[in-house]
Amino acid sequence: MIRLIQKIYKKIKPLLFYFIRLPSTVKVHPTSEFAVAKLVFKPGCSVTIDEHSQVPGSLIFDKEDASISIGKRVFMSGNLIAAKSIEIGDDVMISWNVTIVDHDSHSVSFSQRVDDVTNWRIGKKDWTHVKVASVKICNKAWIGFNSIILKGVTVGEGAVVGAGSVVTKDVPAWTIVAGNPARIIREIPEDER
Numbered sequence: 001m002i003r004l005i006q007k008i009y010k011k012i013k014p015l016l017f018y019f020i021r022l023p024s025t026v027k028v029h030p031t032s033e034f035a036v037a038k039l040v041f042k043p044g045c046s047v048t049i050d051e052h053s054q055v056p057g058s059l060i061f062d063k064e065d066a067s068i069s070i071g072k073r074v075f076m077s078g079n080l081i082a083a084k085s086i087e088i089g090d091d092v093m094i095s096w097n098v099t100i101v102d103h104d105s106h107s108v109s110f111s112q113r114v115d116d117v118t119n120w121r122i123g124k125k126d127w128t129h130v131k132v133a134s135v136k137i138c139n140k141a142w143i144g145f146n147s148i149i150l151k152g153v154t155v156g157e158g159a160v161v162g163a164g165s166v167v168t169k170d171v172p173a174w175t176i177v178a179g180n181p182a183r184i185i186r187e188i189p190e191d192e193r
Contacts, residue, residue: 032054079100098145
């Protein structure tokens with residue numbers, strides 16, 4: 001029975017885009033796929049997914065006017081959570097359960113976040129004391145499963161982030177980082193690039 005459902009879904013999947021009305025600021029190249037059901041959108045936000053990319057992960061906007069840009073030939077199975085901007089280059093692999101977030105979500109100071117939960121119930125969020133900084137994942141990077149990339153980080157070209165890492169600072173191009181917090185393990189030599 002499951003195989004029959006999968007077979008039917010595979011046949012009708014291309015037609016589903018004709019019945020789902022996406023905002024005009026969501027631009028997905030026809031050769032790319034993304035999980036429409038995992039898109040959490042706010043007014044003024046934008047998504048761009050370039051050619052031959054597969055995005056089964058979540059695209060979540062926590063604040064109005066934020067943007068998520070995904071390049072060519074990208075696989076992204078994690079969670080992108082934007083309040084400002086997340087940019088993913090070309091030929092990037094982002095494994096399952098990765099979280100990339102461009103903000104702290106809440107103030108560190110309790111007195112400034114004391115009303116956060118009650119405000120959520122009425123659809124409010126005070127961003128006044130929340131730190132927000134764009135994230136960029138450069139071309140050819142690979143982010144291992146269960147990793148977390150935090151606000152303001154740039155992961156350089158060809159860099160590899162080991163599974164389960166917490167990245168709080170920029171990662172130089174063509175290096176391997178791992179750990180919590182992530183530290184450089186080694187440089188990737190020319191013959192391995």
